[in-house]
Amino acid sequence: MKIYKYFAAAAIVGAALCTSPAARSQSTYQVVSVSDGGTISGIVKWSGEKPKALTLPVTKDSSTCDPEKAGTKNLQRLEIAADGGVANTVVFLRGIAKGKAWDLPEARRSLDQQHCTYVPHISLVQEGSDMSMKSSDPILHTIHMAGAVDYNLPFPMTNVTLKRTMRRSGVVDLKCNAGHIWMNGVVFVVSHPYYTVTDEHGAFKLTDVPPGEYEVVAWHEGWRVAREEPVLDVGTQTKTKRLYFSDAETWEKKVTVAPNGRSSLEFTISEK
Amino acid sequence: MAWGKAVFANLRARRSGANSCFVGIAAACLAVFLSYAPAAFSQETHIEKWTGSAARGKDLFRRFCIGCHGKDGDGNGENAPWVDPKPRDFTLGIFKCRSTPTGSLPMDADLFHTIARGIDTTAMPSWNPLTNQQRADLVAYIKTFSPRFRDEKPDAPIKISAETADTAESRKRGETLYQATLKCVQCHGESGKGDGPAASTLRDDKDNPIVPYNFKVLSRFKCGDTDEDLYRIFMTGLDGTPMPSFADYVTPDQAWDLVHYLRTLQVSYAARGSSRVGKPDVKAGLEK
Numbered sequence: 001m002k003i004y005k006y007f008a009a010a011a012i013v014g015a016a017l018c019t020s021p022a023a024r025s026q027s028t029y030q031v032v033s034v035s036d037g038g039t040i041s042g043i044v045k046w047s048g049e050k051p052k053a054l055t056l057p058v059t060k061d062s063s064t065c066d067p068e069k070a071g072t073k074n075l076q077r078l079e080i081a082a083d084g085g086v087a088n089t090v091v092f093l094r095g096i097a098k099g100k101a102w103d104l105p106e107a108r109r110s111l112d113q114q115h116c117t118y119v120p121h122i123s124l125v126q127e128g129s130d131m132s133m134k135s136s137d138p139i140l141h142t143i144h145m146a147g148a149v150d151y152n153l154p155f156p157m158t159n160v161t162l163k164r165t166m167r168r169s170g171v172v173d174l175k176c177n178a179g180h181i182w183m184n185g186v187v188f189v190v191s192h193p194y195y196t197v198t199d200e201h202g203a204f205k206l207t208d209v210p211p212g213e214y215e216v217v218a219w220h221e222g223w224r225v226a227r228e229e230p231v232l233d234v235g236t237q238t239k240t241k242r243l244y245f246s247d248a249e250t251w252e253k254k255v256t257v258a259p260n261g262r263s264s265l266e267f268t269i270s271e272k
Numbered sequence: 273m274a275w276g277k278a279v280f281a282n283l284r285a286r287r288s289g290a291n292s293c294f295v296g297i298a299a300a301c302l303a304v305f306l307s308y309a310p311a312a313f314s315q316e317t318h319i320e321k322w323t324g325s326a327a328r329g330k331d332l333f334r335r336f337c338i339g340c341h342g343k344d345g346d347g348n349g350e351n352a353p354w355v356d357p358k359p360r361d362f363t364l365g366i367f368k369c370r371s372t373p374t375g376s377l378p379m380d381a382d383l384f385h386t387i388a389r390g391i392d393t394t395a396m397p398s399w400n401p402l403t404n405q406q407r408a409d410l411v412a413y414i415k416t417f418s419p420r421f422r423d424e425k426p427d428a429p430i431k432i433s434a435e436t437a438d439t440a441e442s443r444k445r446g447e448t449l450y451q452a453t454l455k456c457v458q459c460h461g462e463s464g465k466g467d468g469p470a471a472s473t474l475r476d477d478k479d480n481p482i483v484p485y486n487f488k489v490l491s492r493f494k495c496g497d498t499d500e501d502l503y504r505i506f507m508t509g510l511d512g513t514p515m516p517s518f519a520d521y522v523t524p525d526q527a528w529d530l531v532h533y534l535r536t537l538q539v540s541y542a543a544r545g546s547s548r549v550g551k552p553d554v555k556a557g558l559e560k
Binding site for chain 2: 060139140142144145146149150151152153154156157160162164167168177178179181231232244
């Protein structure tokens, strides 16, 4: 009998190994009807002295990229409003398995390239669904993705919309290889719809949250310059620099959502 | 896995039976076999008539590839600091030379041909001295470094239509595509020297500086040297590099126009004459 038990255990372990999900990226989120869902709203605020806006000189295509002749482009890495609100922070619920139907705003799933800037700076796309991309600029842009998905698409003409399936969840960094080294953006490919991005005042709102306890996460891309590299732009013979940034950071808070309840949260981001 | 459970249920039902021990062994063997089955699936490749084995590939990798690509396949081998461009990091599952669209895994045959051909202008030599069987084994092993090969399937390869006539008009249309419509000129430059206005800013996925292809000096491409290879390169893009995929913008006829024009930029290629005599055969030497 003892031997039998040993082999039965081996069988169970074997079967368990066989069924282990092995980190597949397929979404398991289940849409259910949420009748008594609550709302989690709040604000992401900056604390302390405001850092100087990060900018890079416009070294190429300035009539399109810089029609106002500012000479520099804001990298949009850290956008702090006069009231201290921090825009472009992604706020989401960690690991929610079921809840409301997908309702990510259309504007976050469609990327435009306007005046050599990605609009929006942060995109939210459902895992396995299409993201659409176009350029409003009459010059060459490329959307070179790195991270969870890795498409590399050129935009040599205006208003041609390309669509690609964002097949794996995770963070995707965007860059342009057509000489616009200041262009940067982030796409979140997400496995549930409880994701939102703070507005220009740092405000966010997650709706139709099934009652329960949650971990709310605020994510902000890295904004500190980790190092700089001098670059000579051969075309214009301009000396410029390439900036490398610190890693993205997250902040977490626990919250309990009551049936039809309203919870409110405040996240504070600072230089430290 | 349903099988494993069924056998286990069967085993429980017969726990008082005299042969329960035997059934237990069978169940254990079956379960262990099933647990390895998915792994075994991804560790074998089928390329033409060769079946590659990751176990055999590992020995070959440790003999021939480890110096640059490193024991973990991450491109950090002991030679890597002296190699530019850097050796491929196989853990990313991103490859330049594919027959599949941008963002997709390559076909097994794409990796197989890359090993045979080598990558021109880089430290990656042609591994034609190895046999087809050995290259197939290496492909099977290289695929174990990235979970992408376990979780995803490659997209269908892009189709290459029959080549259109290489005429002055075709080359002219290709020139317009290169210089104006597709703006290839931004990186590759007006004369194809790789000195376009965006050239100096280019970085690969590992943030290492990378230069655009210089048509004036070079006769081969990183991903082959036939007209079909050239067609494929700008349709699929070279993932991991700044070269994007133009598949959304050009029709098959336009793609051939572009090929015909690009060939005129290649001084060393044009010198061989328009008859294309002596065009290198990428499959030469593959039969071993």
